[in-house]
Amino acid sequence: MIKPGIPANEEERTRAIDELGIVYSPSEARFDRITRLACRHFEIHTALVTIVYKEIQWFKSLQGMNACSTDREVSFCGHALVNxxxxxxxxxxxxxxxxxxxxxxDGPKIRFYAGQPIKDAFGLTIGTLCLIDSTPRNFSDEDRQDLRDFARLVEAEIAKPIEDNVLTRFIRSLSEKQRSLLIDPIVGSWNRLGFETLLNKQIEQTVLQKETLSLVYVKFGSIDMIMSRFGSDRIVDFRKFTASLIRDTLPNGASIGSIGTDAFVAICAGMSATDTEQLVAHIKERFLKTTLETHGIKALVDVEVASLTITDDKLKCTPGDAIDALLNAH
Structure with missing residues (x-):
């Protein structure tokens, strides 16, 4: 194996990625939409937005893999940076x-790889949009052009101004090490501690603004049925699929956390009870119409969806209290 070289501008790259706050941060729907489209267009199962940073490659969006990062020294994307x-x-x-x-x-038994470098708004290469398959493939000049076009869509998202909201301020206030402890390393959402920490910040902001705060709870209908039918090793696929679909339906500034093997909670600030009810109905509809494919088996994912809208006069509570109130209401 030949390890990837280190670009001459590595320090500048690292500073740029630090400024973006894009590593050890939650997966985002805007990148997921691009990787999903790339999978369908190229008829491939795995597409990733990869940020190559220090000793790791961080997957800001991933379809078809069950990890949010791998070591840089074994990465294919590390080799792609210099081109x-x-x-x-x-x-x-x-x-x-x-x-x-x-x-x-070993897993994922890569045979085919195509990685197009992606740049930040200042022209620094920070990672790749890549495709992976477990069987060899041909890749035409037209395919290369299409991959470049998809990569430009990723670059356009990266170049957008960072929104000033509780979520982005929270991410930027944390060090790299702190973020790494607050992210679910498989699903790409906040873990329980990260979610409760963010929720506390959101409660403080909501009280200050005298707004409302809504929590949306999504739980697998029967995890025992999933395990008996698909096996415990496929639970990760169901969790990733569920998290991705929830992210895709949430308004800007909302975020989700994994609060257990079979449940997620989303924070939606400033939404009325009516708007929250409409969001819950939309999430239910999406799950009824969207199929998960795992190892060649297609399935609809049965979920229970509930919500709790809290007005500012009842927001003087801890994150744990708010989550408990949601679960009790459900």
Missing amino acids: EEALVVENALLDPRFFDNPLVL
Whole structure:
């Protein structure tokens, strides 16, 4: 295996990524939409928005993999950073750089890889939009152009001004190490501690603004049925699918947290009870119409969805109290 080299502007890259606050931060619907489209367009199961940072590569969006990061020294994307054009490996077993790479020999058993470098608003390469398959593939000039176009969509999102809201201020207030302790490393949402910490910030802001705060609770209808039908190792697929679908329905500034193996809670500030009820109905409808495919098996995911809207006069509570009130109401 040949380890990827370090770009000459590595310090500048690292500072730029730090400024974006994009590593050890939750997955976002705006990037998920692009990776989902890329999967459908190229008829492939795995597409990633990868940020190559220090010793890791962080997946800001991922379809088809069950981890939010891997070591940089085994990454394909680390090799792609030094190019303007896509790095294409049509058969990793035949490539001297990768034939004995752990990601080739073991899971996910990469055979095909195509990674188009992505840049920040100042032209610094910070990562890639990449495609992965477990079987060798050909990749035409037209495919390369299409991948470049998808990568430009990612760059357009990265270049957008950072919104000033509780969520973005919370992320930017945390150090890299603090963020790493507050993120679910598999699903890409806040873990229980991260969610309660963010919820506390949101409660403070909501009291100050004298607004309302809504929590939306989404739980698998029967985790025992899922495990008996699909096996415990497929629970991760259901959790990732559920988190992604919730993210895709939430308004800007909302965020979700994993509060258990089978449940998520979303924070939605400033929404009326009526708006929250409409959101709950929309989430239910999406789950009824959207199919998860896991290892060749297609399934609808049965979920229970509930909500709790809290007015400012009842917001002087702890995050734990608010979550307990939601669960009790459900």
